Amino acid sequence: MSDRIEIRFAGFGGQGIALMGRLVGEVISLHEKGKQSVMTQSYGPESRGGASSCDVVIDTQVIDYPKSTEFDYFVVMSEEAYHKYVPLLKKGGIMFVEENLVTLDDQAKKASKIFKLPATAIAESLGSRLYANIAMLGFVCANTDLFSEEAFIQVMKAKVRARFIEKNLTAFEKGKNHK
Amino acid sequence: MSDNKENTPMVNTGEYFTSGNLAVAEGSLAAGCKFFGGYPITPSSEVAEHMSIKLPQTKGHFVQFEDEIASIASILGASWGGWKSMTATSGPGYSLMLENIGLGIMTETPCVIVNVQRGGPSTGLPTLVGQQDIQQARWGSHGDYEIIALSPNSVQECFDLAITAFNLAEEYRVPVTILMDETIGHMSEKLIIPEKEKIKIVNRKKPTNEADGHLPYKADEDLIPPMAVAGEGYNVITTGLTHDERGYPALDADAQKILLTRLLDKIRKNKDKIIKLEEYMLDDSEFVIVSFGISSRAAKGAVNLARKKGLKVGYLRLITVWPFPDEQINQIAEKVKAIFITEINSGQVTREVKRAVEGKTEVHGLLKLGGAIHTPAEIVEEIERRTK
Amino acid sequence: MTEEEIGLIEAEEHPLDCYLRKGRIPHIWCPGCSLGSVATMIIEAIRETGIDPKNISVISGIGCTGRTAGYLNFDSFHTTHGRAIPFAIGLGLTDPNRKIIVISGDGDLASIGGNHLIHAARRNADITVICVNNFQYGMTGGQVGPTSYKGQVQTTAPYSNIEEPFNLPELIKACGATYVARWTALDVRRVKESFVEAINHKGFSFVEILGACPTTYGRRNQLREGIAILENFKERAVIEHGIDTEKVAIGKEGPIIVGRFVDIHDKPSLTDNLLSIQRMATASKGKGS
C-alpha cells in the first residue's frame, strides 16, 4: 500500500487556514525528499465567511486522488469546523485543536491522540490573532514527523512579508514549545 | 521595436508548489505568449491575474476586456499582429467565445483558449468542478470543423500542455483549447519549470516567396498555408466568409468544398501526430477505464486498487481529447470485456467511446454530474458491480 | 439586398488603384450607395497622411460597410459581426507604429458591437473608428436599427419605428473619446480631411459618416434615389464645430449638425498606459510574485 497521509486543516474565514495548507504542502513537496503533496481547498460560498478548510495529501508515490476522504490528521480551529468535519476523521487519527475555540464531544473519542493548543491566545500575546495559524503549525511540527522545522522556516521566510517574519517565527517557536 | 515583435518566452526555471491555474499561465509564458485578453470568471481568474503580473515584464500586454467576446476577438487580432496570444475562461465565457473561435478556425489563426471547467449548464456551480464542456469544445461553434483540445491532469501537465497547446496552434494554425477543470485549476502541487533550452518551441511557418502574387491561403503539402502577419508587406487578408487561395470571398459550393476539406483534413490527416495518450496496465487487462483530466487521477487510483483485488483493470488517459483517438480505442475494444469511462458530465466522452468501439465491447459511463470528483473506491465498486 | 455583385463602370488605371485589391472589383455595393465614395476617401486620406501602407491595418465587422476592409489593399481583416473593435485593439497593441482603422456600419458598431464601441472609447484605444451610418441594416434587407429615427419605416418596423435613436457623437464623447466628428458622405472634401485628422490622432478617434442607402432605407422612406438622400442631407446639414454633442441628435426632420465635435490631445491612450505599465513591471520585476 502507499504511504498516503491525509491532513485536513479547518477553521473559519480569516484564520489563514488555506495558508497553513499551502505552507505545509510546499514544505513537503519541495523539501521533504521522496515525498509528494497536493493541496486542495474549498472555494465558493463555503469558503466565504463561515467555515474554511483545505486538505494536504502526502504520499511517497504519485497521488492519484487529490482530496482527502478519511483524514489521518485533523487540525481544527473552530467549533463549526469541528462538527462539520469530525465524522471524516479516520479511526485512530490524530487531532490538533485550538482549545479555546473548540469544545470536543464524544465524536473525538475515535482519535488516538488529541493535542490542544491555545493558538489564538498565543497569537494575541504577540499582538495579533493572525499568528494563530503559524503557532498551530509549530505545534504540529513538534508533535508529528510530517515536516522538518528547518524546511518549514525556509519556506515561511520566502512566503511571508519581511516585516511579519519575526512575529511569525516567534509564534512558530511558541507553538512548538507548548506542552 | 524588433524585440517587441518577437515572442520571447519568459521561462521562470525552478521548482514551485503552485496551482494549475498559475502553471498554465507559466507554461503559456514559456511558450512565448505575449498577449492575454480576458474577462474575469471563476474558477479561471487566477490565470488572468498571473498574466497581468507577468506579461508586462516580458514586454507583452494584458488587457481585461469588457466581455469574453471582446477577449477572444482581441487575441485573434494580436495573433495576426504576430504575437502568440491567449485567453482563459470557464463555461459561460467559453459559450460566449465560440462564434469567434469559429472565426479563428476559418481564418486559421493560432491562439490558445483555456477553459477551466465548472459545473453547468448556465451559471451552474461557479466554484465547483465539472467536465461538461467536452462536446461544446468540439461542436460549439457553428459549421463543420476540427479542433484540438487538450486535458491536463496535474499541475505539471498544466504547464507542459500549455506549451504543447501553443506549439500545436502555431503548427496547425488553429485555436487550441486547454480543457482544465476547477479542481486542477485550484489545487497545488509540485511544478518543475525546466531550463529555457530544454523547452521545445514551435513557431508558425512564414512565407518565403515575394509579397507580389502571394497566395495567403495556398497550403503546402501538409495542408497548412504559411502565415504572413500584419506589417510584413504582404497585405494580409482574412475573412470569415468562405474564401479562395487569395483570401477573397468565394461564395459557392465548390469553393466551400475546397476550403472546408482542407480545414478538416489538416487536423484529421495529422491525427497520429497530434493525439497523445497515457496507457497504464493495459497489456493484460480485461477491463479498461478511459478517462481524462481530473477524473483520470481517481481512475488510476482505481486501477491500482482493483489490481490489488485481483481485477485485471487497465487505464487509458486522453491527454488529447480532440481529435478523438477512435482507432486506439477500437483496438482496445477488441481485447477487453468492457470499457468504463470516468467523467464529470452526463456521458460526453462515453458517447464517443461507444461510437469508437463499434459494438465490439460493452461501454459503461461512471458519471458524476458536477460538483465532486470520483474516488478510486467508488470506481472500483462500480466496476465490481457491473462485471459480476 | 442580396449578395449579387453589381458592376460599376471600371475606369482606366487610376492613381488609387494600387490601394484596391485587384480581382475584388467590381464591388457588391448598390448604385447610389455612399460606401464606394467613403472607401475612396479613406484611401485618399491614408495617402495624404504619408503613412507607409505597410503600417496600416483596416478592420471591418459584418454588413455592407463591413465589406470595405476586404476591398482595400492593406493588411485587411473582415471579422465577425460587431467584433471588429476588439480584434483591432488586439492587433494594434502588437505594434504601436501600426495605424488601425476600423470601418463598419451603424448596426455592426453601435448595436451588436455597442459594448466594444463604448469601452474602446473609454480606454482611449489607439484606433480610428469610421462608422458609416445609413440608419438601418442594409445587408440583411433593411431592418430597423439603433440609429433609426422615430417614425422611420423598415422591414421590422413596418408601421413605424417606435424607438429613439442613439446620438452617436454624444454617446462616444461621454465614453471618453478624444476625437469625434460627423459628416455627410456628400461632403467628400471634409470627410477626407476628417479622416486624415482621425488617422493622425493619438488615441480613440470616431468619425460618423451619414451615408445614403437607397436600396433598403431610401425606398421605404420617400428617398428613393441615393441622390435624394444626399440632397436631403445637404438641405439639412449645418456645420457646428465644437458644439455640445447633446445638440446633435438626428430626427426625421430638422437640422443635421455636422462638424468636428471633440478634439483632445492631452489624454494618454491605451498604448501609452500599457507601455507605462510595462516600465513599472520591468522595474519591479523580481520583487513581486
Ligand code: SF4
Ligand atoms: S443595401 Fe444600402 S448600404 Fe448596402 S450596398 Fe446597397 S445601398 Fe449600400
